Amino acid sequence: xxxxxxxxxxxxxxxxxxxxxxxxxxxxxxxxxxxxxxxxxxxxxxxxxxxxxxxxxxxxxxxxxxxxxxxxxxxxxxxxxxxxxxxxxxxxxxxxxxxxxxxxxxxxxxxxxxxxxxxxxxxxxxxxxxxxxxxxxxxxxxxxxxxxxxxxxxxxxxxxxxxxxxxxxxxxxxxxxxxxxxxxxxxxxxxxxxxxxxxxxxxxxxxxxxxxxxxxxxxxxxxxxxxxxxxxxxxxxxxxxxxxxxxxxxxxxxxxxxxxxxxxxxxxxxxxxxxxxxxxxxxxxxxxxxxxxxxxxxxxxxxxxxxxxxxxxxxxxxxxxxxxxxxxxxxxxxxxxxxxxxxxxxxxxxxxxx
Numbered sequence: 001x002x003x004x005x006x007x008x009x010x011x012x013x014x015x016x017x018x019x020x021x022x023x024x025x026x027x028x029x030x031x032x033x034x035x036x037x038x039x040x041x042x043x044x045x046x047x048x049x050x051x052x053x054x055x056x057x058x059x060x061x062x063x064x065x066x067x068x069x070x071x072x073x074x075x076x077x078x079x080x081x082x083x084x085x086x087x088x089x090x091x092x093x094x095x096x097x098x099x100x101x102x103x104x105x106x107x108x109x110x111x112x113x114x115x116x117x118x119x120x121x122x123x124x125x126x127x128x129x130x131x132x133x134x135x136x137x138x139x140x141x142x143x144x145x146x147x148x149x150x151x152x153x154x155x156x157x158x159x160x161x162x163x164x165x166x167x168x169x170x171x172x173x174x175x176x177x178x179x180x181x182x183x184x185x186x187x188x189x190x191x192x193x194x195x196x197x198x199x200x201x202x203x204x205x206x207x208x209x210x211x212x213x214x215x216x217x218x219x220x221x222x223x224x225x226x227x228x229x230x231x232x233x234x235x236x237x238x239x240x241x242x243x244x245x246x247x248x249x250x251x252x253x254x255x256x257x258x259x260x261x262x263x264x265x266x267x268x269x270x271x272x273x274x275x276x277x278x279x280x281x282x283x284x285x286x287x288x289x290x291x292x293x294x295x296x297x298x299x300x301x302x303x304x305x306x307x308x309x310x311x312x313x314x315x316x317x318x319x320x321x322x323x324x325x326x327x328x329x330x331x332x333x334x335x336x337x338x339x340x341x342x343x344x345x346x347x348x349x350x351x352x353x354x
Contacts, residue, residue: 037208079148293343
């Protein structure tokens with residue numbers, strides 16, 4: 001099946017600086033794909049090349065099988081939403097939303113009908129005669145989104161559109177945008193550096209680092225089964241334990257942790273005995289108890305606890321290693337200096353080649 005959007009060996013250099021290096025990426029029709037990574041990792045450059053604002057140095061970009069890297073932005077039929085919204089301050093809400101239809105020469109009667117329908121969809125009809133300065137941040141964001149959708153684009157590109165909103169409003173808009181995506185069947189490419197935002201909204205996440213994709217997968221796989229050290233550290237919080245493969249027992253690896261115990265890890269991939277390896281273990285997968293568990297149970301002493309409302313973040317050390325656990329407050333009271341056992345299941349760990 002032909003990919004809806006396909007980037008093949010796309011590179012982009014600014015002088016001697018290579019920002020994107022021979023990148024391959026396929027996007028499915030109707031998909032919500034997040035490009036996630038730190039500042040300078042290349043994700044916005046990819047978005048700008050898709051939109052046509054930047055030309056690739058090498059490679060091809062195809063939309064429904066047709067090469068588009070040489071097409072100007074207005075011939076790509078893509079809606080774009082920027083972080084600063086880029087609304088025209090002298091225009092009303094209705095005029096801002098109507099602008100792309102006017103630029104495409106739509107009949108006036110059709111423009112009025114489509115603008116009214118689009119504003120009703122995002123519950124802004126009652127504000128259509130206001131100027132952007134008279135709107136809240138969330139309302140401006142919805143106007144920018146509506147303007148990007150009103151001409152029924154093939155793809156909607158979003159460059160950190162929620163970054164300027166406060167936490168509560170940002171989380172509300174994440175759910176609104178996700179619902180709009182489902183209802184309209186949009187293809188959305190969404191740039192963000194916020195891991196929680198990407199995990200909440202995406203069908204798949206492409207994790208960028210230094211111009212390359214480190215991992216491309218659904219949110220659950222990105223979080224539960226990171227393939228590289230960078231992905232494990234960048235997505236949420238994790239315990240990283242360095243060691244070497246001592247032996248295998250079926251699909252279980254026995255890993256000798258540097259300066260610490262030997263632990264058992266379930267893995268579908270197979271590293272050679274003696275090979276260096278890294279274990280990624282999420283804090284919520286670490287159990288704390290007064291008595292030892294059946295497997296991977298390490299005697300520890302609590303070093304620190306941090307209150308997070310619904311859970312405690314507990315830092316502990318023992319047997320040559322240090323761990324972080326995220327435990328429910330109701331399970332037990334853990335104070336500094338408390339002796340305990342940290343236990344984790346073999347299949348809670350992800351084995352990463354070093």
